[in-house]
Amino acid sequence: SNAWYFAGVERLVRTALVIGSCYTDEDEPLLAEEILLGAVDRLEGVLSRLESGGVSPGALAPFQGLQSNALVSLAVNANVRLGQPDKALGYYERAYALRQDEFMHVLLACYRARSGRPVEARRVLRRLRPGPPTSHKTP
Numbered sequence: 001s002n003a004w005y006f007a008g009v010e011r012l013v014r015t016a017l018v019i020g021s022c023y024t025d026e027d028e029p030l031l032a033e034e035i036l037l038g039a040v041d042r043l044e045g046v047l048s049r050l051e052s053g054g055v056s057p058g059a060l061a062p063f064q065g066l067q068s069n070a071l072v073s074l075a076v077n078a079n080v081r082l083g084q085p086d087k088a089l090g091y092y093e094r095a096y097a098l099r100q101d102e103f104m105h106v107l108l109a110c111y112r113a114r115s116g117r118p119v120e121a122r123r124v125l126r127r128l129r130p131g132p133p134t135s136h137k138t139p
Contacts, residue, residue, distance in 0.1 A: 006063075009046050013039045013066050020073055029081035036074045043067040064098045071095035072107075079114060089115040102128065 016039035023032035046063050072095045079088035092111040096104050105128060113121035 024077045032077045039070045068095040068098040085115045
């Protein structure tokens with residue numbers, strides 16, 4: 001059934017994320033990229049299938065979250081291990097399109113700055129809302 005198919009894909013993608021992270025940690029960035037791109041491609045197929053079936057946005061969200069995570073892993077690998085900040089920014093901007101919370105917003109500025117786009121990075125940071133102070137007071 002479709003439910004088993006989607007559950008199986010989710011498990012395969014989660015496994016690929018772990019394997020990709022291991023390859024990144026073991027300084028095998030090309031293998032990591034291959035595994036992680038496979039996960040992204042698999043998720044694109046699932047999302048396409050779900051969208052063509054007319055499912056609700058809520059049903060898409062878990063797969064979009066996994067795809068965002070895979071793209072962030074690709075960005076980290078490209079930035080840190082491959083030394084390719086422009087490639088990292090491309091992966092990260094795709095992840096950001098899927099998930100736009102405050103943390104992702106800050107990282108968008110970091111990736112843009114790292115890619116030699118400081119004006120764009122500052123523009124992104126200006127859109128942040130200040131949060132509560134995070135300092136701890138000791139008694």
